Amino acid sequence: MRVMLAPMEGVIDHTMRELLTSLGGVDRCVTEFVRVTERLLPPRVFYRLCPELGTGGTTASGVPVFVQLLGGQPAVMAENAARAAELGAPGIDLNFGCPAKTVNRSDGGAIILREPQRVHDITAAVRAAVPAHVPVTVKTRLGFEDQALFMDIATGIEAAGASELTVHARTRRDGYRPPAYWESIAEARSRVSLPVIANGEIWSVDDALRCRAVSGCDDLMLGRGAICRPDLPRLIAAANTRGETLEPLNWNGITPLLLQFFETTLLHYDAYCAGNPLKQWLVYMRGYFPQAGQLFEQVKRLRDPDAIRLLLQRSQPGCGRDRYAA
Numbered sequence: 001m002r003v004m005l006a007p008m009e010g011v012i013d014h015t016m017r018e019l020l021t022s023l024g025g026v027d028r029c030v031t032e033f034v035r036v037t038e039r040l041l042p043p044r045v046f047y048r049l050c051p052e053l054g055t056g057g058t059t060a061s062g063v064p065v066f067v068q069l070l071g072g073q074p075a076v077m078a079e080n081a082a083r084a085a086e087l088g089a090p091g092i093d094l095n096f097g098c099p100a101k102t103v104n105r106s107d108g109g110a111i112i113l114r115e116p117q118r119v120h121d122i123t124a125a126v127r128a129a130v131p132a133h134v135p136v137t138v139k140t141r142l143g144f145e146d147q148a149l150f151m152d153i154a155t156g157i158e159a160a161g162a163s164e165l166t167v168h169a170r171t172r173r174d175g176y177r178p179p180a181y182w183e184s185i186a187e188a189r190s191r192v193s194l195p196v197i198a199n200g201e202i203w204s205v206d207d208a209l210r211c212r213a214v215s216g217c218d219d220l221m222l223g224r225g226a227i228c229r230p231d232l233p234r235l236i237a238a239a240n241t242r243g244e245t246l247e248p249l250n251w252n253g254i255t256p257l258l259l260q261f262f263e264t265t266l267l268h269y270d271a272y273c274a275g276n277p278l279k280q281w282l283v284y285m286r287g288y289f290p291q292a293g294q295l296f297e298q299v300k301r302l303r304d305p306d307a308i309r310l311l312l313q314r315s316q317p318g319c320g321r322d323r324y325a326a
């Protein structure tokens with residue numbers, strides 16, 4: 001089985017990919033989306049969203065990073081996919097799942113699911129434009145309003161020559177509301193022969209086991225679950241491939257990662273904003289680690305990098321209040 005890290009716009013950038021893949025268990029990542037409208041984009045756009053293009057298309061841990069394209073026109077999507085491949089992308093991922101109104105209004109993301117033929121045409125054009133050794137993967141939801149067209153969408157994607165299909169098991173209308181309909185993935189799997197990757201609402205090793213059983217998929221993609229629990233891919237991979245139950249990271253294992261993440265973001269962001277990705281991460285994590293909520297309350301108004309660093313240093317294991325009092 002493989003575990004993929006989901007694309008998450010504004011959350012999983014190269015610094016987060018670097019950190020999460022360093023913990024193990026992740027077989028593949030996807031960039032944030034390259035928005036394709038009407039022209040061939042300059043190389044700098046691809047390098048900005050995928051700095052890994054400069055290091056063989058992989059993170060420092062050797063995990064491949066596919067370049068994600070989002071757009072509605074086959075010809076220009078194909079041109080941009082060819083450019084990404086020329087620049088060294090190890091794979092191209094097409095986004096037909098984005099529910100954002102602004103994106104949908106300008107002919108991108110989930111809105112295209114209303115037209116299975118166009119999903120097919122975009123996929124086929126990209127497949128034809130990219131060298132055969134570069135995989136073209138597609139990520140979709142179950143539909144726009146409802147699931148009525150889902151089988152047409154899935155069979156069309158296969159007919160277009162996609163290498164793999166990832167299904168976020170909800171319609172656009174469902175947004176991010178639980179549940180995820182893993183059983184609908186199973187139905188599509190029985191109709192296509194390309195590898196299908198199941199995605200949606202996997203927050204624990206148990207969820208992963210259930211999702212694999214219900215969807216029939218070997219491979220899984222994790223989004224928010226991996227942000228809340230950075231070692232979840234590793235725990236899932238160990239449980240599913242070797243039947244091993246590993247000890248999950250506790251808060252003492254998380255705080256060094258927070259400090260490391262902050263120091264890395266400082267290298268790439270304006271100092272005044274460098275705390276923002278950390279704050280966002282703490283908000284995701286507080287659903288699982290209550291300590292993340294407490295730390296967020298302390299950090300949320302801080303802007304000065306030195307003040308943020310000091311707070312993070314004081315939250316490291318062995319630096320508790322009792323230590324200071326001693």
Ligand SMILES: Cc1cc2nc3c(=O)[nH]c(=O)nc-3n(C[C@H](O)[C@H](O)[C@H](O)COP(=O)(O)O)c2cc1C
Pocket residue numbers: 006007008009010011032033068095096097098139168199200201202221222223224225
């Ligand atoms: C903040 C955020 C940004 C996302 N950005 C993308 C994206 O750029 N492309 C995409 O295909 N899906 C995107 N998604 C959807 C996720 O990849 C994934 O399908 C969804 O979160 C369900 O998986 P999960 O329950 O494991 O989080 C995004 C989701 C979130 C919450």
